[in-house]
Amino acid sequence: MGAAPGTAPVLVVEEVRPVAEGVRAVTLRAPDGGALAPWTPGAHMDVELPNRLRRQYSLCGDPADTARYRIAVKHEALSRGASEYVHLFLRPGTALRVSEPRSTFPGRTAPGTLYIAGGIGITAVLAMYLRDVRDGRGPALRYAGRGRAGMPFLDELPGTGDVVVAAADEGRRLDLAALARDAADGTEVVACGPPRMVAAVEETFGAERFGPVHVERFRAEPRSFADDAPFTAECARSGRTVAVPAGETLLDALLREDVAVAAGCREGVCGSCAVTVLDGEPEHRDLLGAPPGRMYPCVSRSTTEKLVLDL
Amino acid sequence: MARRPEPMSLERVRELVGEPSEAAVGKVRDHVDHHVHRFIAHSPFVCLATAHADGTADCSPRGDYPGFVKVLDERTLAIPDRVGNNRLDTFENLATDPRIGLVFLVPGHHETLRVNGTAYPTEDPDVLARLEAEGKTPKVAIVVRVREVYLHCGRAVLRSRIWDPESFALAELVPTLGEVIADRLGNPAVSADAIDADLARTAYKTLY
Structure with missing residues (x-):
């Protein structure tokens, strides 16, 4: 329940570290180093930067590490001021107001869940995928991006899992139609990525024979509605x-x-x-x-x- | 009327004030470096000075969240035009004379940042997208082409004690906008308090 700024906990930036080209991971700790509010994989939280801009970032660290949260931020070409701030100006030791972590994803997914991440969307699904791997639930991950250099956390994916990295600069793209063809009936899908990818996933896996599709978006695509009524x-x-x-x-x-x-x-x-x-x-x-x-x-x-x- | 003060020549001013130090002359840069970018990224307030080709001058304050002025590249800034009084003084001036002078403030910081250059209005969607605030994209932005950049020494700010919280008591000694308007209206049915309450409820609630 995103607490209002002012009543929200204040955390301290522990480290700002490049994790891929144009992507920085930020770790946050309590000022006294104490335990933070627990979170479930898939959770995100509001972060208020020193320039007063508030954004929602997925927690992409290890939920077992109660001393720190990790988020990762891509430097957007048309930054409105948040990703640029993280990349150019955020320093260790800076205090940031955050909300309690919350999630729009289910707390538990079916065995064999298919995770689909586009670019920085990996931050929303990484902890869920790793949890399912650890719990022996046989998840699959399809991770698409322009090139490996700009795709964070490739080094944190276990080598033995059902993982396919689709890097466009290697001529490999996500083939959703083929993925759907090969997916078992009832397959549950969790996806996060750019609007077009998310829309395509929803359409492809919206078919009757699949399980629920859970998606998270970076930003809303432009849509039109009936005229506003007062x-x-x-x-x-x-x-x-x-x-x-x-x-x-x-x-x-x-x-x-x-x-x-x-x-x-x-x-x-x-x-x-x-x-x-x-x-x-x-x-x-x-x-x-x-x-x-x-x-x-x-x-x-x-x-x-x-x-x-x-x- | 009080006696109109006599003007003096620049030569006489120079004679009285003395020559500038080398540091004061050498501090001027022609682009935004990373220190200047950091200053702008934390500044919530800037004054824009422009002039009309007919010779009249104007100075207009702009404020928003820190960093609301975006650095597009080391020689280009973008300033959003948020809702205001629609007088368009700045735009009317720029249409006749593109020269502009900016003073940026950072609360608590002694130095001010000075940027001089030329400016023009734009509705370039990539620029406007970067200037979105509170879910609203401005209709117009001012693009500043940077010619001179320097940090202005902090003596003025220090002498003013403008960031000293004790200075906030000064506001109590100055009329509110409601008091000024009520006085000019001279209508006993319209009180200053009512105007101030109305401003607080309407104009000052619709900031975007």
Whole structure:
């Protein structure tokens, strides 16, 4: 539940280390070196950088190491300021506010789960894949990227596993159709990568004969919706009523009226801002698949004139 | 009216002030190095000075999260144009005279960063994408082509005690915008408090 900045724990940067071309791993520790909140493989957390930008990063370290979290950040060519900060300016010893780790992936996956990672998407699936290997659950990993030099953590994959590295500069690309053809009925898929790859995985493995497909996105692809309709949000606990005009998000309207909600990606991909809906029918626009009774106010609106929220 | 002060010549100013030190002359660079980049990456506030070809000058503050001004390369900066009063003074000036002078501040830091060069507006999508904040992409950005860069010595900031929290008490002694507007309106039905409350609820809540 992404805690609001200010109440969130403060961790200290232990190390910033290049792990591939254009990718840096950052390890974080408690200021007193004590044990951190536990996390399950697949979890991510909000990190607030010294420039006040908050981003969600997957935990890609060892969950058994309770003294540190590890994240990895790719330097984006069109950085809005977070990945550039990590790459050019972040120093060991810097204090960063973080949220508790949380996960949109299932805590446990079926034996023989197929993990598909594109580029820096490996950070979301690495710990899950390694857990399944350790537990003898026979997972498979397909890891695609432009070239091995820019693909982090290749050296951390056990040599004996069912791993295929598809590096485009070696002429090897991920062939999802072939992968689907060879996959057993009921195969569960976990994928993280660029929007086009994730969409292709969802389409390919959306077929009836496969198991559930779990995906995580870096950023939302551009999508279009019906025109915004205005609505009101009633905050049951605080007794406030907030008007949400077309063109303003529910999240922005709530924050404007000083209703505390944690803001994360603002694109419906991270889950930071989840709120409980007590009455009314949300118009879900998120990419997470909101569970019943919940919604993500950064993108989602309302199909009813009024929403009652547990705020 | 008070007596208008007499102007003086540059020669006379130089005679009184003395010659600049070599360090003060030599500190000027023509590009953004890694120290300057770090300064800009931590600066939440910059003032933009521009002039109109008709001779009028203007200075306009811009602020956002630290590093909101992006360094596109060592000779190019990009400044987002966020919602404001839509007066477009800076853009009107740049359309007639591209020269610009910037002063960057970093809270708590003694030195200010000076950047001089030329500037123009752009709607290049790659530039605007980098300037997104709070989920909103600006419609326009100002691209600055860097000609001179230097750290301005910290004496002004030190003398001002601008970063000393005790200095914050000064704000209490200055009228609020509501007080200024109410005074100019002269309508007893519209109180300064009401205007300030309205500003806090509307204009100052819609920052993006």
